[in-house]
Every structure is written in structure tokens, then in C-alpha cells.
Amino acid sequence: MIQGGFTGGSTTSETSCEAVRKSCAALVERLKPIKEKAGTLPWKSLIAQASMASVQLTEHAYWTPDPTFTSYLNYGAAISEVEVDVLTRATTILRSDLVYDCGQSLNPAVDLGVPRSPPRRQI
Structure with a gap:
């Protein structure tokens, strides 16, 4: 390309x-x-x-x-829910979500996403 x-x-x-x-x-x-x-x-x-x-x-x-093309801007947000054990410093990611808006959809099937709970992960 x-x-x-x-x-x-x-x-x-x-x-x-x-x-x-x-x-x-x-x-x-x-x-x-x-x-x-x-x-x-x-x-x-x-x-x-x-x-x-x-x-x-x-x-x-x-x-x-x-x-000068201001409608080109794209927007996104991400958030994660975590648990932190203040005694051991163990961190567990409970959930992460990402939203991205690029304007016109590239693929509506991808836009729907697949809601699922990720496995608990110790860091």
C-alpha cells in the first residue's frame, strides 16, 4: 500500500x-x-x-x-474494571470495554461486537 x-x-x-x-x-x-x-x-x-x-x-x-476538515475527527473511549489487593498488590482485570467511532461503519457486523466476559487474569 x-x-x-x-x-x-x-x-x-x-x-x-x-x-x-x-x-x-x-x-x-x-x-x-x-x-x-x-x-x-x-x-x-x-x-x-x-x-x-x-x-x-x-x-x-x-x-x-x-x-480544515473537522468532521474527520474520530472518537473513542476505553474503560477497565480491576480489583487491586492492597496487601499483595495482585491486580485482577474484571472487564475491559472499548468504543470507537470512526464515522461511517467499515463493517456493521464488527460494530455489533460479541459481548463476553473475559477470563479473570492475575497480573
């Missing part, structure tokens, strides 16, 4: 995902005329027809948020 690099404030996932989204949108636009002409057909057939029609089937993109 062009934008794959170190993460700073979790911006790498946003910039990479937006670059991929833009690339996919460009490819969909290129495939639309073939799809409209041929109607419903399997993926392999659509790509074969696009290839025979010399449709460019590769794309690249680079995206960075505009510094």
Missing part, C-alpha cells in the same frame, strides 16, 4: 481505508457500462468482458484529510 506506514493517532487505518474506498469507487465506475450492457452476470464473466473491452482493472489512490 502506498500509505502503509507507522500509525500516529490511528490515522493510518483511516487514510488507507479511504484510499481503498476511492479506488473501489473508480473501478465500479469503469465496470458500470459493461454491467449495464450485459445485465446480471457472474463476477468472472463481468471481469472477462471488461478485460476484452480493454477496461483498466487496476487503480491506486492516496488520501490525506484536509486540516
